[in-house]
Amino acid sequence: MFSTRIIAKQERWTPKILRLNFLNSGILQAVVHSLFKSVKRSTSDVTVELYKLNVYGPGSFFKAHVDTPRSETMFGSLVVVLPTPHNGGSLHFRHQNAEYTFDSASAVSHSSPDAPYAAFAAFFSDVAHEGLSTELQSADAVKNALTPFLSNPDLLPNGGLLAFGLSYQFPFSLPSTDLVDIGRRLKGIDATLMHVCDVLKLEPSLKALYFGDQDEGQYCFLDYFSDFSSVTIEEEPLIEYICSRDDSAIVGYTVGLDTYDRQRLDDFGAAEVLEVIWANPLNKQNYFNGPYVAQGNEACLEYAYGQVCLVVRIKPAVERA
Numbered sequence: 001m002f003s004t005r006i007i008a009k010q011e012r013w014t015p016k017i018l019r020l021n022f023l024n025s026g027i028l029q030a031v032v033h034s035l036f037k038s039v040k041r042s043t044s045d046v047t048v049e050l051y052k053l054n055v056y057g058p059g060s061f062f063k064a065h066v067d068t069p070r071s072e073t074m075f076g077s078l079v080v081v082l083p084t085p086h087n088g089g090s091l092h093f094r095h096q097n098a099e100y101t102f103d104s105a106s107a108v109s110h111s112s113p114d115a116p117y118a119a120f121a122a123f124f125s126d127v128a129h130e131g132l133s134t135e136l137q138s139a140d141a142v143k144n145a146l147t148p149f150l151s152n153p154d155l156l157p158n159g160g161l162l163a164f165g166l167s168y169q170f171p172f173s174l175p176s177t178d179l180v181d182i183g184r185r186l187k188g189i190d191a192t193l194m195h196v197c198d199v200l201k202l203e204p205s206l207k208a209l210y211f212g213d214q215d216e217g218q219y220c221f222l223d224y225f226s227d228f229s230s231v232t233i234e235e236e237p238l239i240e241y242i243c244s245r246d247d248s249a250i251v252g253y254t255v256g257l258d259t260y261d262r263q264r265l266d267d268f269g270a271a272e273v274l275e276v277i278w279a280n281p282l283n284k285q286n287y288f289n290g291p292y293v294a295q296g297n298e299a300c301l302e303y304a305y306g307q308v309c310l311v312v313r314i315k316p317a318v319e320r321a
Contacts, residue, residue: 031078031122048078064094064130074125081119083111092188095127097171101187142189142196149279150200153317160275161221161252162202163209164310165282166190172308174290175225179206182308193310202312207250209282210238210306219276221250221311228292228304238304252276282307 028043051070067077079091081104091102107119123129149155149162156162167189170182183206186194197204207221220239226246233241243249251273286308294302314320 027078027080027120031120035076035122035124062131064092064128066128067125069125076122076124078120078122081108081121083108083116083118085109085111089131090188091121091129091131092168093121093123093127093129094169095124099168099187139192139196139199142192143199146196146200150314150320153320155317156275156277156314157317158275159314159316159319160277161250162279162312162314163252163276164190164193164279166286166308166310167280167283169285170308172225172286172288174288175227177225179208179224179308182206190310197310197312202314204310204312207309207311208288208306209309210242210304219252221252222246223248225288226290226304228290232293232295232299233302234295250274254278282309 028046028048032041032043032046069075085108086105089104091104093100093102102121104119108117111117166186168187170185172182183194194204205223207223208225210220210222210226211218218239220242222242226242236244239251243251252275253273254276287305288307289303289305291301291303293299
């Protein structure tokens with residue numbers, strides 16, 4: 001049995017649409033064919049029941065979750081998007097290592113009162129899904145948020161890095177995955193951020209961020225995943241070790257770092273030490289760790305912890321003006 005969820009982006013709709021016949025419309029046939037490609041099933045084996053009508057306004061979204069089965073015979077969900085013009089509000093699906101985004105706005109964009117087009121998505125109950133905010137999906141909204149920042153001389157007055165924690169998880173393997181390849185697979189708000197930064201000529205890039213020995217507010221940014229498994233690090237901070245071997249590394253520090261720690265970072269040998277402002281926080285979506293041998297009084301196994309993030313270089317305020 002399918003528990004049907006119907007989504008609309010505006011509060012105005014034609015009542016007759018709610019009397020959509022799933023069998024005669026061909027929706028049920030398409031669902032059965034798609035979900036049971038290798039097993040013989042017919043539409044007589046599946047029942048569709050109306051469960052809920054959801055109406056989402058600007059900025060609305062729901063977090064990633066897995067639907068709770070309403071009975072022992074429920075095996076999936078069917079979402080029907082009414083033929084109402086709207087922006088954003090895409091559905092994002094994630095299962096094992098596969099991800100997919102259903103752009104509902106595009107699917108019903110050609111709908112009209114004379115020729116209404118509804119759209120639908122069907123998925124098994126164990127597939128995680130979330131509804132993306134209509135506001136976050138707007139490239140104009142992101143651009144309008146970034147522009148005042150770039151024109152504010154009090155933010156990063158000497159230049160620095162503007163960094164973004166990624167909202168979506170991307171599969172990768174240490175250290176073989178190329179960050180450029182992850183960049184090509186960006187989606188949702190992450191793809192929107194990359195696109196807007198490109199439009200603003202900010203030269204965005206993905207970085208492997210390494211935390212500095214659990215010190216708060218200190219980071220090391222690399223253009224690649226570093227492999228520490230075959231090295232022994234003496235009694236020195238991880239950031240210092242990385243910088244002593246790679247002059248392309250960038251050390252970042254957040255506002256409020258005391259003078260002593262700030263000066264100590266300059267001695268690490270990195271090509272640059274830059275102030276970092278996080279436009280949105282890091283999360284656990286693209287977290288990673290790699291083992292290495294730490295040599296102190298005796299050798300022990302430690303881990304280099306990090307995350308993937310999006311970074312743009314910001315010029316000094318006088319040059320931004």
